[in-house]
Amino acid sequence: MDQPASLSSAYAMTAKTWSMLFLLGLIWGGSFFFARVAVQHIPPITLVFLRTSIAAIALHIYLAGRFDLYATLQRRWREFLALGLINNVLPHILIFTGQTQIGAGLAAILNATTPIFTILIANRLTTDEKMTPPKIVGCLIGLLGTAVLIGPRALAPFTGESDGPPLWALLLPIGAAISYGFAATYGKRFRGVPAPVTAAGQLTASTLVLLPLATVVDHPWNLPIPPLGVVLSVLALALVSTAYAYILFFRIMAVAGATNTSLVTLLVPPSAIIAGMLFLGEWLTLPGAAGIILVLLGLIVLDGRALKRLAPSGRSG
Numbered sequence: 001m002d003q004p005a006s007l008s009s010a011y012a013m014t015a016k017t018w019s020m021l022f023l024l025g026l027i028w029g030g031s032f033f034f035a036r037v038a039v040q041h042i043p044p045i046t047l048v049f050l051r052t053s054i055a056a057i058a059l060h061i062y063l064a065g066r067f068d069l070y071a072t073l074q075r076r077w078r079e080f081l082a083l084g085l086i087n088n089v090l091p092h093i094l095i096f097t098g099q100t101q102i103g104a105g106l107a108a109i110l111n112a113t114t115p116i117f118t119i120l121i122a123n124r125l126t127t128d129e130k131m132t133p134p135k136i137v138g139c140l141i142g143l144l145g146t147a148v149l150i151g152p153r154a155l156a157p158f159t160g161e162s163d164g165p166p167l168w169a170l171l172l173p174i175g176a177a178i179s180y181g182f183a184a185t186y187g188k189r190f191r192g193v194p195a196p197v198t199a200a201g202q203l204t205a206s207t208l209v210l211l212p213l214a215t216v217v218d219h220p221w222n223l224p225i226p227p228l229g230v231v232l233s234v235l236a237l238a239l240v241s242t243a244y245a246y247i248l249f250f251r252i253m254a255v256a257g258a259t260n261t262s263l264v265t266l267l268v269p270p271s272a273i274i275a276g277m278l279f280l281g282e283w284l285t286l287p288g289a290a291g292i293i294l295v296l297l298g299l300i301v302l303d304g305r306a307l308k309r310l311a312p313s314g315r316s317g
Helices: 016-039 044-063 068-076 079-096 104-109 114-125 133-159 165-192 196-217 228-256 262-280 286-303 305-310
Strands: none
Touching: 016 079, 016 104, 016 228, 016 262, 044 079, 044 196, 044 228, 068 079, 068 165, 079 104, 079 133, 079 228, 104 133, 104 165, 104 286, 114 133, 114 165, 133 165, 133 196, 133 262, 133 286, 165 228, 196 228, 262 286
16 A cells, blocks of 8 residues: 655645545445454455455456466466565454454554554665655654553553453454555556456465465364355455555556655545444544554654645745
């Protein structure tokens, strides 16, 4: 996931790019809702496998070999494998495992730290997206918000406190955010590849990794047939929140850069929270509300547009 022109002069965010970013935020917000429904009946690794495999099949059908798909897969399979591991396999398993204990809204908020880690990682690994004072301040505010969200649970091993979700469940979406940060930076090397090909490549590689993993860990043939609502959630997760969403994601990354695209996580929590409240009976606690405000404030500072508009124009009367 990535970000705007104020963060890096090398990239620009047009009205069309912003509209795609808002749509992607809505779609990925829904993914936390669909995952929360499905993970109650399907183990996390098997759920990730279903998500990636169905999405990969859909993209292969959609592409039908266009854009030099198979030659690109053959030529760059190592890169697609690396991207699939850090952008699908690892983060999705972490998030889905965490969602066995936490709601859709909270998982989305914790994962909203992705731009913070993208900034930190891009600063070390790239030459065109370096740290600036606003980025430093934004990262610090966002990390403070993350600490507020975790709150007393960080001390649970020492205090014996047992209220609320376990600490490990809160840390897993943050681990996924770190993985997404690496993926956003690594994904810049696919800028010249058509977005559907990049999406199909990483999802195909992810599926090949997940098939033996799910077989060994979950023994999916022993699982009961899930209810219809769960089946529909899996299909929505795979076809809408994965296949179509990744086409949007890589298209935005190609024109906006790694840091800009990760701003999509600014838009994901509100839609995930609303869906959780409307359909799952989830509610934000006071620390949760304070945490999300701090995280979103940090992302706004990272973006820089609001601060730039508030700054004096420098003109004298």
